[in-house]
Amino acid sequence: MFTKKKLFLIAVLVIAGSLATFFLVPAGISNWNEQPTKTVTGKHAAAGEKEEIPVSVEKPLPVAVPSSPETTVEKEPVDRPVEAETGLPSGNSGNVNWDDFPLDKLFFLQSPIPGAGITSRDSQLPGAPRHYRNGTHQGLDFYSGYCGVPVKFGDPVFAAGPGVVYRIDHHFEELDPEEREELLSSYCREKGETPEEVLDLLRGRQVWLLHPHGIMTRYAHLDQVSDELQVGDPVKKGDKIGTVGNSGTNDGARGNHANAHLHFEIWVGESFLGEGLTPGEIREIWHQVLLQEH
Numbered sequence: 001m002f003t004k005k006k007l008f009l010i011a012v013l014v015i016a017g018s019l020a021t022f023f024l025v026p027a028g029i030s031n032w033n034e035q036p037t038k039t040v041t042g043k044h045a046a047a048g049e050k051e052e053i054p055v056s057v058e059k060p061l062p063v064a065v066p067s068s069p070e071t072t073v074e075k076e077p078v079d080r081p082v083e084a085e086t087g088l089p090s091g092n093s094g095n096v097n098w099d100d101f102p103l104d105k106l107f108f109l110q111s112p113i114p115g116a117g118i119t120s121r122d123s124q125l126p127g128a129p130r131h132y133r134n135g136t137h138q139g140l141d142f143y144s145g146y147c148g149v150p151v152k153f154g155d156p157v158f159a160a161g162p163g164v165v166y167r168i169d170h171h172f173e174e175l176d177p178e179e180r181e182e183l184l185s186s187y188c189r190e191k192g193e194t195p196e197e198v199l200d201l202l203r204g205r206q207v208w209l210l211h212p213h214g215i216m217t218r219y220a221h222l223d224q225v226s227d228e229l230q231v232g233d234p235v236k237k238g239d240k241i242g243t244v245g246n247s248g249t250n251d252g253a254r255g256n257h258a259n260a261h262l263h264f265e266i267w268v269g270e271s272f273l274g275e276g277l278t279p280g281e282i283r284e285i286w287h288q289v290l291l292q293e294h
């Protein structure tokens with residue numbers, strides 16, 4: 001049963017996340033968060049994320065309450081060290097117009113898993129719908145069987161390019177299955193969207209790297225992060241930053257190692273790479289960035 005205490009903690013997290021976003025994210029990268037849900041054409045058969053659950057919305061959201069020392073789910077320190085300006089063109093909405101975007105600005109990046117290609121499944125692409133949480137997938141998934149190389153629980157994950165550690169979750173506490181389900185039902189299904197604070201929990205243990213031009217890469221569902229790395233530390237392309245896991249997923253909450261994969265995001269300003277494009281276009285643009293010889 002989902003206790004009042006846990007509901008209270010979730011409410012605290014939502015408030016803490018909102019405050020952190022408002023106060024602590026530096027200028028120029030002030031909204032790396034969830035974008036409005038978009039519809040991307042093409043087939044998006046569910047794969048990898050198996051939490052598809054019928055929607056049932058009747059009860060009210062928990063009331064948010066002030067913070068408390070009882071909070072047990074640790075949020076990482078948000079000691080953001082780097083001011084960033086993308087210096088890159090964007091559309092009227094603040095989102096990137098990929099037709100005008102100089103893709104060579106991203107050619108310093110490489111795949112965070114050596115030898116891995118772009119998934120063959122549309123559902124593992126950025127922009128794929130995530131009905132179970134009324135949201136949109138913002139990253140590229142690297143799963144065994146779909147990206148050309150084996151991807152196993154505990155495999156190393158490497159920095160896609162040179163940059164600075166912007167966030168690294170040394171202290172991460174997995175949700176239990178009931179907590180996770182309550183988040184999905186009380187927030188995502190009733191609100192018809194995935195609040196950023198909930199999405200952040202669903203991404204599990206994470207590392208975020210800030211790169212030149214304000215480009216951000218985010219590595220999610222990690223099992224471990226590198227002990228020696230702290231916020232503000234420089235990293236080189238290819239430095240090990242963590243290991244593949246399934247934190248934040250349904251399997252992670254259940255404590256098994258099933259469906260381990262790397263979820264990898266590339267952000268340009270307020271847009272994830274390829275946002276708003278078709279699956280075919282997204283696959284092409286990600287291929288150019290990560291895999292073509294530059």
Ligand SMILES: [Zn+2]
Nearest residue numbers: 139140141263
């Ligand atoms: Zn993913």
